[in-house]
Amino acid sequence: MEDLYTLEHVYKTYKNYDNDYHALDDVSLNIKEGEIVVILGPSGSGKSTMLNLLSGIDTPSKGHIIFKDKRIDQLKPNDLTQYRADNLGFIFQSYNLIPSLTVKENVELGKELALDPLSVKKLIEQVELTSHVHKYPYQLSGGQMQRVAIARALVKNPKVLFCDEPTGALDEETGKKVLEILQEMNKEYHTTMIIVTHNPSIADMAHTVIRMNSGKIIEIKHNKKVKKASELRWA
Numbered sequence: 001m002e003d004l005y006t007l008e009h010v011y012k013t014y015k016n017y018d019n020d021y022h023a024l025d026d027v028s029l030n031i032k033e034g035e036i037v038v039i040l041g042p043s044g045s046g047k048s049t050m051l052n053l054l055s056g057i058d059t060p061s062k063g064h065i066i067f068k069d070k071r072i073d074q075l076k077p078n079d080l081t082q083y084r085a086d087n088l089g090f091i092f093q094s095y096n097l098i099p100s101l102t103v104k105e106n107v108e109l110g111k112e113l114a115l116d117p118l119s120v121k122k123l124i125e126q127v128e129l130t131s132h133v134h135k136y137p138y139q140l141s142g143g144q145m146q147r148v149a150i151a152r153a154l155v156k157n158p159k160v161l162f163c164d165e166p167t168g169a170l171d172e173e174t175g176k177k178v179l180e181i182l183q184e185m186n187k188e189y190h191t192t193m194i195i196v197t198h199n200p201s202i203a204d205m206a207h208t209v210i211r212m213n214s215g216k217i218i219e220i221k222h223n224k225k226v227k228k229a230s231e232l233r234w235a
């Protein structure tokens with residue numbers, strides 16, 4: 001598999017009175033195309049900072065970030081916006097659906113400006129919401145809302161899907177259902193998925209697990225055998 005991201009000696013530094021504080025402290029890594037990557041670490045370890053740099057929401061203080069042979073660490077805001085629009089999808093713990101739009105309309109929103117969108121109908125089938133297409137978010141459960149968010153993020157067929165605590169607000173059974181859907185989508189569309197979580201149980205479904213602490217990567221593990229999401233056990 002091709003490298004999708006390469007980070008070389010990346011720092012994100014904040015001034016803290018007289019001291020420099022490194023939210024990311026000399027981070028180097030590779031992420032391969034089509035992988036499911038789980039980033040684990042306690043609160044404050046730098047997970048969100050890492051996600052923000054990979055997804056072009058923020059830029060590093062030092063170091064190189066390469067996406068498909070192209071440096072993105074020094075792009076101007078407009079070019080970063082274009083990079084995100086062309087390549088990235090996002091889902092969050094809080095779903096971020098538009099309350100006044102139906103399931104179908106929420107998913108259609110994701111198609112806007114897409115270069116080569118997937119079928120809205122097929123995606124809604126794949127997230128198992130066909131019988132709910134005309135409902136509004138308030139009529140859905142948390143797990144169903146997250147599945148709408150997945151369909152909305154994937155309808156533009158992004159290269160990468162960033163997932164920030166995707167099951168953070170869900171119970172075990174519903175959370176695993178959401179992860180099963182992510183796993184199926186990864187297989188079908190080869191979408192690279194980068195999942196940030198503090199739930200270590202999710203690591204078993206990843207191809208690669210990155211553990212962070214104090215702004216540093218303390219371990220990178222490539223799972224020989226990847227577990228099905230349905231077989232995960234919440235610790």
Ligand SMILES: Nc1ncnc2c1ncn2[C@@H]1O[C@H](COP(=O)(O)OP(=O)(O)O)[C@@H](O)[C@H]1O
Pocket residue numbers: 014022023041042043044045046047048049050
């Ligand atoms: N804009 C900022 N200014 C100063 N410190 C920040 C800023 N953003 C993040 N940090 C600090 O960087 C560290 C890592 O934060 P973060 O990446 O959000 O961690 P995590 O997502 O793992 O909880 C934290 O100690 C946080 O307080």
Ligand SMILES: [Mg+2]
Pocket residue numbers: 047048049
């Ligand atoms: Mg965070």
